[in-house]
Amino acid sequence: MIYFSEILHKSIYTDQNSYLGRLKDLIFVVKDRPYITKMVVGREKEVVYPLSSLKSINGKLIVSSDVQSTHLDENELYISKNLLDQQIIDLAENKVVRVNDVILQNKPEWYLSGIDISFYGILRWFGLEKSIVSIMKLISLAPVPEVLSWVDIQPLELARGRIKLKLEQERLKKLRPEDLADYLELTNTESIKKILNTMDQQSAAMVIKNLNINYQTELFNIFSSEKAASVVSLIEPDDAADILFTLDKQKRLEILSFLSIEDRLELEQLLNFAHTPIGEHITTEFFTAFPNDTIKEVMREIKNKTSNFEHLNYVYVLNQNKQLVGVCNMHELLLNDEDTPLYKFMITNLVAINLTTPEEIAISKMLKYKLYGLPVIDREKHLLGMITLDSITGFLLEHFS
Structure with missing residues (x-):
């Protein structure tokens, strides 16, 4: 066994004592057993010689006098x-x-160990x-x-x-999706695709969600529309809308066609919102109930319907006309008796915004009233979605850093 550092830059001579140059690199073939196949010798210029011409190493490298130059083949890499x-x-x-450093075995054959x-x-x-x-x-x-x-x-x-x-798939599960996404962004789209193919659908979708938008767009353009739709169905609607918005109209429509009617309508709504000041920050990941619903009923519905939510801080209360009439936070739900209806403790003096509200005003309201999220309503007070501090973080960093 020898180390690459021990032979790099050593002088190389033929067995007739003709000086060829110094060892600049070794080339190996990418296989389960990565054999060293060639060496790069530098003098006035670099020349590649087959390693089979190497006869001995004794302070310097000796090669056959009839050695002929060669070139890098497909599926070969340089060590250095x-x-x-x-x-x-x-x-x-x-x-x-x-x-x-790199560890080499040189007996009986040269390979990278x-x-x-x-x-x-x-x-x-x-x-x-x-x-x-x-x-x-x-x-x-x-x-x-x-x-x-x-x-x-x-x-x-x-x-x-x-x-x-x-x-390996089991080892991948030990990494948080956002950490793995950071690592994969050091490679290229093809490499990311290979890694995603080793993972289960849910894990792969979470990694894609955490990738830079440029990588997300490239992957969605590579994926078939059906595969892209399967990813969309596994991530939050507002994240999915961000990706879909970067695609050309034809690709976007093809992906939407593979979704359930409910998911498709929700995403189409988000894509329409994207043309408004607040639209790009809005999420449709919220929970609603009616004034007469009891805490027990609400908690049961929360367990059944929000398992895929990233956060749930508020319950928005709607009347029979689907207008927003109140809100209560999760802390209040836990403090009151389970048979208590929402109308008895919900907050009716609502702080809300609409689609044309400037981002600065929305942030100002959130900070003034110490709110994690704000409901977004239309002129008739129908609930369209909500924005959160998380969803508007990018704007905060850009304008208030």
């Missing part, structure tokens, strides 16, 4: 360009680590490993070797040289 110093996701530890992610790997490049480690051992601070075997690594993005650990 594509692995060294690249970040990988350690799913077992839920952290990002860096490749500090793993990577060194420890402090040793850094010291080795400066020729300080033995001396520094000896000193650290004296004060009981010796670093622990950390090595990842090649079987735990999967090259995902050859062009940009980023690598990740193999993403």
